[in-house]
Amino acid sequence: MESKHGRRQPRLLSEPERARLDEFQDLIHYSNRYADDTFEYRHVTLPKNMLKAIPKDYFDSETGTLRILLEDEWRGLGITQSLGWEHYETHTPEPHILLFKRPKDYN
Template sequence: MDQKIRSRQARLLSEAERARLEEFQDMIHYSSRYSDDHFEYRHVTLPKNMLKVIPKDYFDPEAGTLRILLEDEWRGLGITQSLGWEHYETHAPEPHILLFKRSKDSN
């Protein structure tokens, strides 16, 4: 993870923001895991309508996609995964798809 992102403080959701996101949490889709020699990967697909209620400061204004989220931030959205996963990319053509990875050593 980029050092700039690592040093950033997580922007936690307020109770009202969390409440607006709850209705979408059961519709989050988790891909099967796939891997290379160093990392295990998966992508998480958020319901498209969920993007409309995620706070604007979770987005990269230049790219129009979600910015790279810290663990407390993506967990706050309702994404549930075991420990060690890191959000490393957002799929620009489909901004509701978040790409995650974790080191094979963390299993």
């Protein structure tokens, strides 16, 4: 869904969808941060069974993996991180692993 300014609008979860995901929140694993000269990175591993509870329109129909999620979307899944993180890739061989980055000097 795009706004009138051409930016994609987040597809927020309904209450029943959110309730189905609550049981997985404590099982989400966050990697340590790692960095290059520009960005710091981390990956977030969702429990594999959680993928079955995520709405189908959160997935890319061509690859079958989660599409790139906007911040309101990944936070709605129960992923909790400090500000500035951007979901930039899903690890195709392991679709339950989401890759995040943010500028190295982000405060």
